Amino acid sequence: MRSIKAPQLDxxxxxxxxxxxxxxxxxxHQLGGEREQNYRLVTAAGEKFVVKIASLExxxxxxxxxxxxxEHIEQVDxxxxxxxxxxTIAGDLLSSISAGEGRKHALRVLSFVAGETVMDLLSRRGFNLSTDDLLSLGAAQGRLARALQGFNHRSALRPIPWDLANGLVLxxxxxxxxxxxxxxxxxxxxEHFAGSTLAALPRLRSQVIYNDFHESNVLVRAEPSFEVAGVxxxxxxxxxxxxxxxAVAVASFIHWSPEPVAAAAAVVRGYQRHMPLEAADLAVLKDLVLARLILQ
Incomplete structure (x- = not known):
């Protein structure tokens, strides 16, 4: 897989x-970033933003x-x-910043979402998620999936390495x-995934999906009780x-329970609070979880 490195602008x-x-x-304030150069900007009024500078690639x-x-999610939920x-002041979604020699990087400004990642929480309090925690995580993902319903864009069809449907795992x-x-x-x-599972996917309910609900992308608050704070x-x-x-979420969070099957069931129950599943979805879920576990 091709690696994209973050730029390093002054x-x-x-x-x-x-x-x-x-x-x-x-x-x-400088922030980390694997593919983008990131800063947190705090204005005099206390507003917090993340400034993201994309790689030339x-x-x-x-x-x-x-x-x-x-923007679709903001309108729907x-x-x-x-x-x-x-x-931008001109109303554009992105701007371009020069890096010299005719090179221009796309730059975005997003609001800063407060909270600590699930991974940071696990590191701090012990590597274990309760059933209630897992239900909350599943519900948050289901709510996000529901909010993305009705949205589409041509880039949703681009090939990416983490799309289980493209067969890269094979x-x-x-x-x-x-x-x-x-x-x-x-x-x-x-072998089973390459046969019946991949063949079944085109017949299942599909939409634009988040596809990355895991410990480092989900923000939470632990006090007074566990709560998903953002994605x-x-x-x-x-x-x-x-x-x-x-399947992405199930494969990510079952690691943090001594009972992985019960953990998977809790995530699925939480998800269905907002996005009820059909029998055909459930029929392939285990195979998709296994494929994601292998790929990750």
Whole structure:
């Protein structure tokens, strides 16, 4: 898989650009980022934003897809805590910042969503999620899936590595990463996936799905009780089955329970509070979870 590295622009031209194009100024704080250069900006009024500078290799149309999805969610479910798009003074979803030698990076400004990631919470309080925690996580994902209903964009059909439906999990390259002691079991699981599971996917309910509901993208508050505070990073959205979307979450969160089957059931029950599943969705869910576990 091709790796995209984050750019490394100096802060001063970034701050000048954001002031000129978005009318925002304040205190700047560097944030981490695998594919994008990220800053948190806190204005004098206390507003918090994330400024995201994309790699030159990033597809600008994909960034527009993400921005339009976020605006759709804001219209459909305004209380759902996802980043809000801050348009430029001219009303554009993105702007372009020069990096010299004719190179231009796409730049976005989003609202900052407060909370700690599930992974940070697990690290802090012990690596365990209760049934109630898992129900809350499943419900939050179901609510997000419901909010994305009715939205579409041509970039939803682009090929991405983490789309289970594209068959990447069946590639020979993956075998090099599978431990010898489980390779036979993995081969059997993938043989089944390549047959009946992939063949069933085109007949299932599909829509634009978030496709990345895991420990590092879900923000929570633990006090006074566990609560999902928001969801970030919409870069892996794709047009796919509802079952596939749910499988990503199940595969991510069953690690954090001593009873993985019960944990999976809790996530599914929570999801169905907002997105009831059909028998056909449930019929392929286990296979999709196994495929995601193998791929990740």
């Amino acid at each position: 802060l001063e031209p970034v701050a000048d650009h954001v002031l000129d194009h978005y009318g925002l100024a304040g205190e700047w 990033e597809d600008e149309e994909s960034l527009i897809f993400q921005a339009k999805a976020l 305004p209380a759902l805590q996802v980043p809000r798009v801050r348009r 590639g020979d390259w993956l075998r090099d990463y599978i431990p010898e002691e489980i390779r036979q079991d993995v081969d059997r699981a993938l 970030i990073d919409f870069g892996d959205m794709v047009y796919g089955t509802i079952a596939q979307d749910l």
